[in-house]
Amino acid sequence: MGTAERKAKEKEELKALILGAAKKLFAEKGIEETTIRSIAKEIEYSVGTVYVYYKDKTEILHDLHQQGFAQLGGEFRALFHVSDPMERLKALGRIYMKFALENTQMYDLMFNMKAPMDFIKANEEHHWKEGNATFDALRKTVQECMDQGYFNGHQLEPLSFAIWGSVHGMCSLYIRDRVKAATGQEPDPLMNKAFEDLMLMFSKK
Template sequence: MGVVDRKEREKVEMKRQILDAARRLFLEQGFEKTSIRNIAEVIEYSAGTIYLYFKDKNEILFALHVEAFGALTQAMQAGIISKTDPFERLVALGKHYLKYAFENPELYDLMFVMTAPIETLECREEIWCDGERAFDTLKFVVEDCMKAGYFAGEDSESISVMMWSLVHGLATLHLRRRTMIFPEERRIKILENAYAKFTEMIHNYKK
């Protein structure tokens, strides 16, 4: 490996360390209470080193946010690519959304629960492009369902929000430990069954 390649790899590895440390601190003690110095202490480098990679902690948060949505989008696409029936794609989309949330609780918290990423976007006067793209994926599948006769007389945006609210609610109940009223070994299965029952009900919402 040449000198240039080695330096590039070291840069990638350092950026990864910074992002991993920042994500943990943002979730443990909150975005506002986390400083660049705190992040530097975790990775055992100077604060100046971090500034070589990121302008400020807002930029770090934004990088984490974008990265997380990239992974979610891939998971959602994987859920629909093998399905030909539009309603089956819709059901699979929700299943993969829940699977991603259950397997990546910290990232899901950063994406959909913490307010800091949205506040950062508002400061920049930017729209939530990552959230918009994820929602558009859902809306596209809902519109295909409507073409097949489902959700007659409704608009795709309202149906999409309904679907999103349901899976987000199930995911958040679990990630915020509100499912502790159920036996541990049954918690996720109960949520998956609830989603299955919901999709069974709306399957009849057809001409």
């Protein structure tokens, strides 16, 4: 039936409209400062309408964090053209860090905020497929590095986690305003140099 189809499409469109407004406001004024009312106002609908399409705020946050992973995942996938695994590992790290610095709010949502994980726990019985896929890209690359003689005497899983953690840690400190406050240095150059330092240590055979 044509009408039902069109209806379903319209519903999807409005849902996307809400999400788009949320994304815009999050980037503009931060996630904490963005209210359901401000989202409703942005798209010129009432608060109630937002709740017709999203059962609560964590669902909006979860949908948005999926968009972030779609973008980062795409950039990761593009890097699998690089055949040298250590080069690819470095590139993955660089892209990851670039993403974090250029999309601080989104990165925060993906890797720091509790909301998306709360939503997953409450609705999808514990499967964070976005995080899994991203970690998999890293793990695969680390495995290939090990096959080439890198990371001797290490185990794949903890090593991959350690590498993720080390880059995430710098990004997280950056986003949460601890870098300049603790080191006294300009954050951006320090981040880049520190990243190189890490990679230099990681790539020692």
